[in-house]
Every structure is written in structure tokens, then in C-alpha cells.
Amino acid sequence: MILVTRFFGSRGWYKFSRNKLSVFGLILVVAFVSVAILAPFITPFPRHAGAFVDFLNASKPPSARNWLGTDLVGRDVLTRVVFGYRVSLQLSVIVLSIAVPLGVIPGLIAGYFGGWWEMIIMRIVDVFLSIPSLVLALAIMGLVKPTLTNAMIAIACMWWPWYTRLLFNITRSIRNEGYVTAAEVVGASHWHILIKEILPNCVPSLLTKMTLDMSFVILLAAGLGFLGLGVQPPTPELGSMIADGANYLPNLSWIPISAGVAILIAVLGFNLVGDGLRDYFGVDV
Amino acid sequence: MLGRYLFRRACAAVITLFGVSVLIFLIARIIPGDPARIALGDTATLEQIAQFRKTLRLDDPLPVQYLTYMQGVIKGDLGISIYTGGAVLEDLQRTFPATLELVMVSAMLMIIIGIPLGTLAGRYRDSFIDNFTRLFSLIGVVTPGFVWAVFLLLVFAYWLEILPVTGRLSEGIPPPPHITGLFLIDSAFAGQWATFKDAFLHIIMPGISLSLASIGQTTRMTRANVGESYDRTYIEFARAYGFNEFRIAAKYALRPAMIPTLTILGLDIAIKFGGAFLIETVYAWPGMARYGVRVILHKDLNAIVGVVVIIGFFFVLINLIVDMIVAFVDPRIRLGSRAR
Amino acid sequence: MSELPLLEVRNLHLTFDLYEGKAHVLNGVDITIRNGERVGLVGESGCGKSIMARAILGLAARSNIEMSGEIRYHGANLFGLGPQAWRGLRGRKMSMIFQDPVAALNPVFTIEDQMIEVVRRGDKAKSRKEAIAIAIAALRQVAIDEPERVLASYPFQLSGGMNQRVIISMALVNEPELVFADEPGTSLDVTVQEQTLRLMTRLTKDVGAAVLLIAHNLGVVREFCERVYVMYAGMIVEEGPVKELFANPKHPYTQALFSAVPKLTGEGLPKSIDGMIPDYTHAPEGCRFHPRCPHVRPECLKPPPFVTVGPDHRARCILYTDAGAKEPAHV
Numbered sequence: 001m002i003l004v005t006r007f008f009g010s011r012g013w014y015k016f017s018r019n020k021l022s023v024f025g026l027i028l029v030v031a032f033v034s035v036a037i038l039a040p041f042i043t044p045f046p047r048h049a050g051a052f053v054d055f056l057n058a059s060k061p062p063s064a065r066n067w068l069g070t071d072l073v074g075r076d077v078l079t080r081v082v083f084g085y086r087v088s089l090q091l092s093v094i095v096l097s098i099a100v101p102l103g104v105i106p107g108l109i110a111g112y113f114g115g116w117w118e119m120i121i122m123r124i125v126d127v128f129l130s131i132p133s134l135v136l137a138l139a140i141m142g143l144v145k146p147t148l149t150n151a152m153i154a155i156a157c158m159w160w161p162w163y164t165r166l167l168f169n170i171t172r173s174i175r176n177e178g179y180v181t182a183a184e185v186v187g188a189s190h191w192h193i194l195i196k197e198i199l200p201n202c203v204p205s206l207l208t209k210m211t212l213d214m215s216f217v218i219l220l221a222a223g224l225g226f227l228g229l230g231v232q233p234p235t236p237e238l239g240s241m242i243a244d245g246a247n248y249l250p251n252l253s254w255i256p257i258s259a260g261v262a263i264l265i266a267v268l269g270f271n272l273v274g275d276g277l278r279d280y281f282g283v284d285v
Numbered sequence: 286m287l288g289r290y291l292f293r294r295a296c297a298a299v300i301t302l303f304g305v306s307v308l309i310f311l312i313a314r315i316i317p318g319d320p321a322r323i324a325l326g327d328t329a330t331l332e333q334i335a336q337f338r339k340t341l342r343l344d345d346p347l348p349v350q351y352l353t354y355m356q357g358v359i360k361g362d363l364g365i366s367i368y369t370g371g372a373v374l375e376d377l378q379r380t381f382p383a384t385l386e387l388v389m390v391s392a393m394l395m396i397i398i399g400i401p402l403g404t405l406a407g408r409y410r411d412s413f414i415d416n417f418t419r420l421f422s423l424i425g426v427v428t429p430g431f432v433w434a435v436f437l438l439l440v441f442a443y444w445l446e447i448l449p450v451t452g453r454l455s456e457g458i459p460p461p462p463h464i465t466g467l468f469l470i471d472s473a474f475a476g477q478w479a480t481f482k483d484a485f486l487h488i489i490m491p492g493i494s495l496s497l498a499s500i501g502q503t504t505r506m507t508r509a510n511v512g513e514s515y516d517r518t519y520i521e522f523a524r525a526y527g528f529n530e531f532r533i534a535a536k537y538a539l540r541p542a543m544i545p546t547l548t549i550l551g552l553d554i555a556i557k558f559g560g561a562f563l564i565e566t567v568y569a570w571p572g573m574a575r576y577g578v579r580v581i582l583h584k585d586l587n588a589i590v591g592v593v594v595i596i597g598f599f600f601v602l603i604n605l606i607v608d609m610i611v612a613f614v615d616p617r618i619r620l621g622s623r624a625r
Numbered sequence: 626m627s628e629l630p631l632l633e634v635r636n637l638h639l640t641f642d643l644y645e646g647k648a649h650v651l652n653g654v655d656i657t658i659r660n661g662e663r664v665g666l667v668g669e670s671g672c673g674k675s676i677m678a679r680a681i682l683g684l685a686a687r688s689n690i691e692m693s694g695e696i697r698y699h700g701a702n703l704f705g706l707g708p709q710a711w712r713g714l715r716g717r718k719m720s721m722i723f724q725d726p727v728a729a730l731n732p733v734f735t736i737e738d739q740m741i742e743v744v745r746r747g748d749k750a751k752s753r754k755e756a757i758a759i760a761i762a763a764l765r766q767v768a769i770d771e772p773e774r775v776l777a778s779y780p781f782q783l784s785g786g787m788n789q790r791v792i793i794s795m796a797l798v799n800e801p802e803l804v805f806a807d808e809p810g811t812s813l814d815v816t817v818q819e820q821t822l823r824l825m826t827r828l829t830k831d832v833g834a835a836v837l838l839i840a841h842n843l844g845v846v847r848e849f850c851e852r853v854y855v856m857y858a859g860m861i862v863e864e865g866p867v868k869e870l871f872a873n874p875k876h877p878y879t880q881a882l883f884s885a886v887p888k889l890t891g892e893g894l895p896k897s898i899d900g901m902i903p904d905y906t907h908a909p910e911g912c913r914f915h916p917r918c919p920h921v922r923p924e925c926l927k928p929p930p931f932v933t934v935g936p937d938h939r940a941r942c943i944l945y946t947d948a949g950a951k952e953p954a955h956v
Contacts, residue, residue: 126297249439616779
């Protein structure tokens with residue numbers, strides 16, 4: 001509690017909160033992250049998150065019982081949207097926790113050592129970035145079993161080059177700063193310089209990019225799901241819910257609308273916070 | 286100077302392209318375990334699989350397989366598609382123009398809306414128009430294209446019934462004579478205005494769905510860069526000498542701002558080939574991207590490699606073109622004051 | 626002397642509306658410039674010199690800036706003239722020489738593009754061809770030997786000094802009546818700066834233009850100007866003919882400024898000059914210099930009077946009033 005008060009009383013919070021949109025974004029993020037975490041306790045029909053059938057209530061438009069209506073087999077759409085958040089968030093967090101270290105290390109090496117390291121690493125990055133991540137992820141998903149784990153691996157494999165490029169640019173630009181040279185002069189090891197001197201300077205950019213990427217990974221995963229190459233039913237996934245609804249247009253329109261707006265809120269939230277952080281840190285990512 | 290710069294860029298592009306082909310090839314050959322098993326399904330007998338491996342020369346070592354494949358590519362042979370049974374190259378030739386038309390329409394929308402809007406917002410920062418533009422581009426950026434596609438479809442095709450639901454042309458309307466494969470251009474050339482109108486109506490929603498995110502992106506980029514331009518002394522100089530405000534915006538502020546914007550613009554256009562996978566699926570648009578989704582779902586290796594390589598090729602090509610335009614716009618590159 | 630002055634600034638206030646509050650950056654500035662006169666404006670950086678020049682040119686109009694007062698040009702108030710007519714003066718009747726010539730020129734257009742735009746602001750050129758001829762002549766005036774080559778170049782292809790000369794020729798090509806020179810050449814090395822000033826002096830005399838030279842370098846002002854204004858924190862604290870004022874500085878701030886120039890040993894003035902210009906959102910009441918003034922007394926909290934202390938020489942300080950002449954009561 002003291003920590004919380006101290007945080008909101010701090011200079012950092014003051015600066016961040018000057019932009020009302022960023023605060024709004026933060027509220028969105030906090031709201032749907034907590035909703036996603038508490039999903040089993042706050043959704044009206046937690047059982048509907050899995051394989052469940054209730055044909056009596058199938059294809060019902062929004063009502064007092066089902067605020068966002070029901071789907072083809074009678075499951076509550078609100079429940080499934082909330083559980084869909086859980087899947088999206090889990091996926092994005094894991095993707096980033098794989099992709100970030102995977103990208104950061106080669107980026108540091110290429111930027112710090114330059115020469116052949118830079119040549120080889122950055123060429124590989126160029127190759128990866130020459131194909132839209134969605135296409136590459138789709139191609140991989142087409143060749144493996146479409147499971148949540150595989151989706152995460154496929155997306156992470158496509159995502160690391162962005163971090164390599166980011167870290168490369170920062171490292172290269174601070175490579176010749178006084179404090180780095182100073183550390184070299186006193187004989188600090190390369191490893192020490194990279195971890196202790198350079199990496200801390202990348203943290204603001206990294207944090208900002210990770211926040212923004214939360215939204216892009218959610219988008220990409222939804223795209224995979226929409227094409228039927230992401231998380232498979234009966235697991236609720238926002239992209240595949242939109243596809244389900246879209247197949248029956250103009251009927252069942254509440255399903256794609258609910259799931260679409262749900263994606264929008266998540267992406268908007270992370271985007272606004274990311275923009276706020278970008279201004280806050282004054283970084284360019 | 287310009288020549289050397291472009292030569293360097295072209296070499297880098299060729300190397301990248303080579304890398305792309307290797308990457309795709311590796312993905313297609315390594316990830317599936319046994320490509321033949323994947324292609325033929327679980328019911329295939331061992332003999333069938335052995336036969337198939339032979340035809341695809343899957344028993345050769347990987348580098349040999351790659352060379353064989355590349356030999357084919359250079360001769361214009363991308364192999365046979367299991368899904369359509371025809372040559373992959375022919376499939377791509379048939380479906381590519383539809384995707385190209387969609388991407389071009391969407392790129393045009395992005396440029397003719399995004400750049401003026403961004404310039405206005407950058408010129409009148411914190412004004413009403415700026416706030417409106419920011420909101421507009423934010424909504425564009427945060428809503429995925431396929432969600433727009435479904436929403437537009439629902440509203441304009443099903444509820445208002447003013448736009449056709451799917452496809453490139455209505456039933457009963459024959460496609461225009463094949464010149465470029467782009468229906469809008471071909472029908473205009475042939476003077477078939479009824480076809481032109483029909484093709485136009487069909488491309489409105491897919492075009493808009495595919496462009497909204499990039500319009501938002503372009504607007505933001507242009508706004509930021511034009512805004513930065515306006516903070517520079519050279520704009521104050523232009524004002525101190527009473528240059529016409531419109532000329533300042535359209536010439537003296539926009540041109541320097543375009544240099545960083547262009548690179549992102551090229552990237553945005555190239556990424557549309559990926560976005561098309563979703564949009565073409567929603568609108569049953571008979572393009573290469575929908576073909577790509579189909580062949581991916583059918584685990585059609587040759588076709589998957591073909592589609593991805595083509596997309597990589599266009600990505601590299603577009604970036605090369607953008608580099609050329611940037612060199613043209615920025616004298617510092619053209620005349621070689623600093624290497625980029 | 627009875628004719629209307631070229632430019633009269635009366636009681637000019639300029640306020641930035643910042644998040645932290647309102648910043649009174651200009652606080653009732655009065656300045657007069659006569660035809661062909663060369664006037665200096667000195668003060669520490671951040672005291673409001675540059676923003677004042679921009680305010681007179683009408684370049685300070687922004688949504689968060691409020692301005693009041695009068696700027697009379699040939700007797701006509703520019704505020705009343707409307708932005709359109711005001712803009713019409715720029716590049717024709719008034720021009721400005723910028724501190725950093727390389728930053729002032731647009732990097733992606735040739736000198737020719739930019740120079741023609743300026744030339745065509747005047748009425749002399751009927752066509753682009755004529756404009757180019759005028760531009761070439763103007764560049765010759767600033768001792769550029771190959772004007773054609775310079776015109777075809779981009780700013781980054783020329784040296785800083787060359788760019789500076791281009792700017793000077795742009796500033797004078799339309800024979801303006803008033804030239805603002807905002808620390809010209811301070812971003813260049815000293816010899817080039819010297820050349821720049823000499824060139825400017827000669828050419829403005831030729832054209833008969835009045836000059837407002839903004840500088841923090843007192844030597845430059847002494848060499849170049851006839852009259853000088855000393856500015857501190859958005860207020861004119863002292864004005865007078867250069868000779869008189871340099872020989873006999875009255876305002877404590879001016880005195881500090883002078884003694885800070887030759888010897889920076891620190892003994893002359895206790896940290897007065899390396900102190901900071903006050904925070905404009907909480908500017909000191911009365912005389913804004915009083916927190917740094919060695920002669921401060923309680924009366925300094927009231928607005929100080931502008932007192933005549935010599936021929937055409939005035940200082941805004943209570944020391945030179947009858948009340949101030951008394952022995953100060955220590956605060």
C-alpha cells in the first residue's frame with residue numbers, strides 16, 4: 001500500500017499522468033487484465049469456456065441473461081470473450097518472454113562488436129523482416145499442429161528480429177559514449193560492459209516496445225485464429241470467434257462485434273500506454 | 286554517387302532475397318518432419334510415400350534439394366501444387382493480379398488520405414483538426430483489418446445493402462480483356478464502364494479494410510515528421526521572409542518530412558501483402574493471399590514456398606524502389622554527403 | 626528627429642501559457658528604432674531578446690502565446706494591421722539574419738530555390754530568369770565569386786561562412802528598411818563571425834537599412850551600433866548611446882554585464898552573472914533583477930522607475946531617483 005501511494009505520488013507518475021489518454025489506456029489495461037485473471041470467478045457461465053452445449057439457448061441475441069448473446073451451440077459470448085482475453089494475454093506474455101531475450105542478445109552483440117558479427121546478424125534480421133510476420137507465422141502454423149504452444153513458438157520465432165534491430169541501433173549509438181569507453185579503459189570485460197553499461201540504457205526503449213508489442217502480438221494471434229491456424233476450439237479465442245460469427249453473417253452479428261470490440265479495447269489499451277511511455281521516456285521505437 | 290548508392294542497395298536486396306529463399310526452404314523442409322507424410326496424409330501407404338519422396342526428390346541432401354529447387358525457380362518452375370494439381374507458377378500468375386490490385390488501391394488510399402491529413406495535423410498541432418486526426422488514426426491503428434472487414438461487410442453489404450458482399454465482380458459480368466490483370470485498369474482501357482463500376486464497387490470495402498491501419502500509421506508518421514519540420518529554423522526562416530503559408534506546408538515542411546516517412550510508407554505497403562491474407566478471406570477475394578491461406582491449410586509445400594517467396598520478393602522490391610525515391614528526394618544521399 | 630520613427634515598440638507584453646503557469650517573458654518592453662539607425666540589444670541568453678525580434682516580425686503567434694501592447698511601424702500599429710498585411714512586410718520591408726545559417730536554410734532545396742523565393746517576395750523580378758539575375762548580383766555583393774555554382778548547391782555542400790553570406794544576401798536583396806540580426810555568426814568560428822559583421826555593416830549602410838543587432842557579445846555591439854538597449858528578464862533595464870552607456874553604465878545589471886566581460890576571475894561580482902535568469906512563471910516582483918542585485922533594498926519590490934541618467938541615457942533603477950540616492954536601509 002505504501003508502495004502504491006509512493007508510486008502515485010511520484011514524479012514519474014505525475015509526468016506520465018499529464019497525458020490523459022495514457023491514463024485512460026492504463027485504466028483499460030488494468031481493467032481487462034484483472035478481468036482476465038479473475039475470469040473463472042466473475043463470468044456468469046465459467047463452464048461455457050470449454051466444450052459445452054446448450055442447444056435450447058443457441059444463437060440468442062444479447063439479453064438480460066446473456067449480455068452479449070450466445071453462440072451456435074448456446075454458449076455465453078461474454079464468458080467466452082473474457083476467457084479469450086486470458087488466452088490472448090497468456091500468449092502475448094509468453095511470446096514476448098521468448099522473443100525479447102532471443103532478440104536482445106544478438107542485437108547487443110551486433111551493435112557492440114560490429115564487423116562480421118554485425119554483417120551476419122543484421123543480414124539475418126533483414127531476411128526475417130522481409131516477410132510479413134503474419135505470413136511467416138501462418139506458413140509455420142500450416143506445417144505444425146495448430147496448438148497454443150506451437151502458435152506461441154511460431155510467433156516468437158517471427159518476433160525476435162524486431163528486438164535485435166532495436167537493440168542494435170541503441171547499442172551502436174551509445175557504443176562510443178564516454179562511460180562505455182571509460183569502462184573499457186579500466187579493463188571491464190565485454191560481458192560486463194554489455195550487461196552493466198549498455199543494457200540498462202536500453203530498458204526504456206525495451207519497455208516501450210514491449211508494451212506496444214503486447215497489442216501487436218494480440219493482433220497477430222487473432223489473425224491466426226481468424227484463419228483457423230491458431231488456438232483450436234473449444235478453447236475460446238477472439239480471432240476464431242470472429243471467424244465463427246463472420247461465417248453466419250448477417251446472423252449472429254453480435255459474436256464478431258463483441259469479439260472485435262474486445263480486441264480493439266485490448267489493443268487500444270496497450271497502444272495508449274505504449275505511446276505514453278514513449279513520450280515519458282522520450283524514446284523512438 | 287547516386288549510382289554507387291543504388292548499386293549497394295540492389296546488392297543488399299539480392300542478398301536478402303537469397304536469404305529469404307533459404308529461410309522459406311528450410312522452414313518447409315525441416316519443420317514438417319516428413320513433408321511427404323504431411324502432403325499425403327495419414328492414410329497413405331509407405332509405397333506411396335516413397336514414390337512421392339522420389340518425385341519431390343526429398344531423399345537428396347538439403348543443399349542439393351535447395352539447388353534443385355532454385356534451378357527450377359530460375360527457369361520459372363516452382364513445382365506442382367498438390368492442392369490445385371497445376372503448376373504453382375501458373376496458380377500465382379492467375380491469382381496475383383487480384384492481390385496486386387487490392388494492395389495498390391489500399392496503398393493509394395493510404396497515400397492520398399494519410400499524407401495530407403498528417404500534414405494538416407502537423408501544421409496545426411493541438412488544434413481541433415489535430416485531435417480529430419489523432420483519434421481517427423488511433424482507431425485505424427488499433428482495429429485489426431479483418432475486424433474492419435467484418436464490420437464493413439455487416440453494415441454496408443448486409444444492413445444497408447449498398448455494396449456487394451464478396452468477390453471481384455458480380456455474377457454475370459464477364460471479366461475485362463486481360464491486359465494487366467487489374468480489373469479497374471483493364472476495364473477502363475477497354476472502355477467497359479459497367480464492368481469498371483462493378484469492379485470498383487467490389488473493391489471499396491476490401492480496399493478500405495486493408496488500408497485503415499496503414500492510413501492511421503501514415504498519418505501519425507507524417508504528423509510527427511511534419512511537426513518536427515515545423516520546429517526547425519528553416520521554417521521560421523521561411524516565415525520571417527513571408528513565404529506563402531501553403532507553400533511552406535506543401536513544399537518546405539513536407540519535403541524534409543517525407544524522407545523519414547517514405548521508408549515507413551514502403552514498409553506499410555509491403556506489409557499489406559500479409560494483411561491481404563485476412564481481408565481476401567473475408568471477402569472471398571480470388572487473390573494470391575487467399576490462395577496462400579488455402580495451400581497452407583492443405584499443407585501444400587511447393588505452393589507455400591512459392592507464395593512466401595513471391596511476397597518476400599515484392600517486399601524487397603518495394604523497399605528498393607523506396608530507397609530510390611528517398612535518394613531522389615534527399616540530396617544528401619543523392620550527392621553523397623553522408624552514407625546511410 | 627521630428628519625423629515618425631521607423632519602429633516603435635510600446636509596452637509590449639508577451640506571455641507563454643505553460644503547464645506550470647503563465648510565463649511573462651516580455652514585460653512592458655519599449656524600443657524605438659529610427660530610419661537607418663543601428664541599434665543593439667544585449668542581455669544574457671534567455672532574457673527574451675530573440676522572442677522579441679520574433680514578436681515584432683509576427684512570428685510569435687502561437688495558440689499558447691498572448692501578446693499585448695503596440696508595435697508601430699511608420700506609425701501604424703502592426704497588431705491592428707491584421708496578419709495578412711503584417712506578413713506582407715516580411716521579406717520586403719523587414720528581414721532577419723539568423724544565428725545558425727546552416728539550420729536556417731532548408732536542407733533539401735537548392736540555394737537557388739530558396740533564394741528565388743525570397744527575391745520574388747520583392748517586386749523587382751518579373752520572371753524566374755530576372756530573379757536569378759538579381760540573385761546572382763546579390764551574391765556578388767557578399768563577395769561570392771561563383772554565384773552560379775553557389776545557387777546550384779545545397780546548403781550542406783557549402784561551408785558555414787558561405788551559408789552565412791547567402792543568408793545576408795537574402796536579407797538584403799529586397800532592400801528592406803529594417804533588418805533583425807539575431808547573434809549572426811555566433812555558431813561559426815570567430816574569424817568568420819568577424820567577416821560576417823563587417824559585411825553586414827557595409828551592406829546595411831549601402832541599402833540604408835536600420836538594424837536591430839541582438840547580441841550577448843558586448844564588443845560586437847560597441848563596434849557596430851549607435852545605440853544600445855540592455856535587457857534583463859523581459860524588461861529593458863537601460864538604454865542609451867553606445868559611447869555614453871559603455872563609458873558610464875548605470876544599472877547594476879549592466880555594470881555586472883560589463884565587469885563580467887574582461888575578467889572572469891570571479892572576484893568582481895559575487896555569482897551574479899553565472900546565476901540564472903529567473904523562472905518566468907514566478908518572476909520576482911518589482912525590479913526583476915533584485916534577487917541578484919548587490920544594491921537591493923525594500924523599495925526594489927515596487928516597479929522601478931525609468932530614470933534619465935545622462936544625455937539620451939536612461940536606467941530603470943531606484944538608485945538614481947531622489948529616494949534611491951538616500952543611504953540604503955539594509956534588508
